[in-house]
Amino acid sequence: MRRGTSGTFIMRIFKRMRYGAMTSATPVRHIFTLMFLLAVLLAGSSAFAADIDGQKTYTAVCGRCHGNPTEGAQGPPLLPLSHTGEEIQDIVRLGTGEMKALATTSITDDELKAVVAYLSSLDKKK
Numbered sequence: 001m002r003r004g005t006s007g008t009f010i011m012r013i014f015k016r017m018r019y020g021a022m023t024s025a026t027p028v029r030h031i032f033t034l035m036f037l038l039a040v041l042l043a044g045s046s047a048f049a050a051d052i053d054g055q056k057t058y059t060a061v062c063g064r065c066h067g068n069p070t071e072g073a074q075g076p077p078l079l080p081l082s083h084t085g086e087e088i089q090d091i092v093r094l095g096t097g098e099m100k101a102l103a104t105t106s107i108t109d110d111e112l113k114a115v116v117a118y119l120s121s122l123d124k125k126k
């Protein structure tokens with residue numbers, strides 16, 4: 001199918017609907033179905049990530065070694081941040097010195113991102 005600008009493309013769909021020639025518009029319906037599914041997927045995944053409480057995850061997973069993030073405990077204090085978010089994720093996944101790597105069974109990727117967001121938000125407040 002040859003398309004002009006998206007404006008004329010949409011006008012053609014309207015014309016087809018007005019004249020009731022929906023069979024020739026079948027590929028268009030597939031596109032709408034795909035767009036709908038994509039929207040549902042995107043909304044679902046972002047809602048899921050936003051549901052994770054970074055502070056709670058920090059306390060449960062990192063806090064037992066790092067304690068209060070500005071004070072540290074067995075592990076060093078993490079605030080103020082001396083690593084980028086990506087570096088923190090690498091450190092957690094690969095481990096560093098005395099800190100063993102944490103697998104996704106200990107902290108999922110989404111939870112780890114939520115922890116990084118939590119630490120960054122505290123870092124910016126200073």
Ligand code: HEC
Nearest residue numbers: 061062065074075076082083088091092096097098099107
């Ligand atoms: C089992 C204890 C333990 C857990 C759980 C743990 N850490 Fe660590 N972490 C450490 C120790 C100990 C070090 C210091 C490693 C070294 O330098 O030898 C460290 C170091 C780090 C560093 C590097 C600090 C620096 O100054 O370079 C980061 C970043 C870090 N941890 C983040 C995390 C995050 C985020 C979590 C939670 C997802 C976490 N850690 C969970 C013990 C732990």
